Amino acid sequence: MGQTARVSVFAWTAAGSLAAWVWLLLCQGFFWRTDVRLPARSDPPDWPSVCVVVPARDEVEVLAASLPTLLRQDYPGRAEVFLVDDGSSDGTGELAHELARRHGGLPLTVSSPGEPPAGWTGKLWAVRHGIGLAHVRAPEYLLLTDADIAHAPDSLRELVAAARSGGFDVVSQMARLRVASLWERLVVPAFVYFFAQLYPFRRIGRRGARTAAAAGGCVLLRTAAAERARIPDAIRHAVIDDVALARAVKGGGGHIWLGLAERVDSVRPYPRLSDLWRMVSRSAYAQLRHSPLLLTGTVAGLALVYLVPPVVLVAGVVTERTGGAVLGGLAWLVMTGTYVPMLRYYRQPLWLAPLLPFTAFLYLLMTVDSAVQHYRGRGAAWKGRTYARPDAVVGDET
Structure with a gap:
C-alpha cells in the first residue's frame, strides 16, 4: 500500500x-515566441521633437560605447540629449563632455541633480531632473535610455515612427544584452525568457489587457502621457521602475507596447556569475x-x-x-x-x-x-545605495 x-x-x-x-x-x-518586434510603421508627415534623457552613475566603463550612438542619431526632427550625472565618482560627466566634443552630433547637456531626497531612487531622481531640463524644449516625446545602451543610427527614427503609426504612448524595446562569457550564455537569455513569461509581450500591447511592462533601457514616452501619469513622481520609490512606469501609463488609459530589439544593445559586461x-x-x-x-x-x-x-x-x-x-x-x-x-x-x-x-x-x-x-538591510542595493521597501519610506504620499 x-x-x-x-x-x-x-x-x-x-x-x-x-x-x-x-x-x-x-x-x-x-510568451516563448520571439517575433514581437517593432510594429508596422510609416514615416510621419512631420517629425516631432524628442528629448533623450540618460541617467548615469559611475558609467565610465561603458559610456564611450553607448553615448556616441545617441549623439549620432539620424533623426529628421529636432532632438537633444540630456545626460544626468547621478553623483558619479569616476568622471562620468567629464567623459560625456569629451565624447560630445570628439563625436559631435546631437546637442548634449550634462547636468547633476545632487543626492536624491528620501523616498526617491537615484535613477528616478535623475530622470526627474532630466525631464525638468527637457521641459523648456516642450518635446512631444521623451526617450528614456540607460547609459549602457547602444542604439543603431536609425533607432530614434524607428521608435518615433512606431509610436506615431500605432498611436502608442509608450514604445519600449528589450535591449539585446551582452552574451559573451559562459555565465552570460547560461543566464542572460533565460533572464529575458523569464521576464517574457511574467509579462507576455503580446498581452502588453493589447488594449484592455491588464498586463503592463516596459524595458527600462529603451523607453520612448509621449510627454503628455507622462504628465497624465505623473511620471516619475508617482513611481519615485520604485526599484523596478520600468514596470512601474508602464503600469502608471496604462492605468491612466495609455496605450503601450513592448517587444524585443533588433538594433538596440546593452554593452554592459556581466562576465562572472557574481555579476x-x-x-x-x-x-x-x-x-x-x-x-x-x-x-x-x-x-x-x-x-x-x-x-x-x-x-x-x-x-x-x-x-x-x-x-x-x-x-x-x-x-x-x-x-x-x-x-x-x-x-x-x-x-x-x-x-x-x-x-x-x-x-x-x-x-x-x-x-x-x-x-x-x-532582511539583513542590504536589499535593493545598487552602486552604493540601498533602498527601503516603499511602505517603509517616511512621509511617502500616495
Missing part, C-alpha cells in the same frame, strides 16, 4: 509539472513585493515547473517507475522547446536549451538570496 502511494505521488507530481507546461505553452500569451547574481538578486524580492508568502509560492512554483521534470525523469529511470519518467521527460521536452526561440534570438547553441532547469535553479537561489539580503 505504501509503495503504491509513493508511486502515485511520484506520478501525480510529474503530471502536475507537465500540465503546468502545457498551460504555459498554450495559455500564457505565447549576474547581483543584477538579479538586487530586485528579485522587490518583484515579489517583499512578501514571504509570494516568495514561498515562487520557490514552490519554480521547483514544480523547472526542477521536477529532470528529477522525476532520472529518478523514474533509476527506480523503474516508467509512468513518472515518461511524464517528467515530456515536461522537460516541452520546457526545452519553449526555450529554443530565445536561444536563437541570442544566437546561442541549442544544446543550452536542456540546461534550463539548472539555470532556473540558479534563479531560485538568487531570489532567496534577494530576500535574505533584504
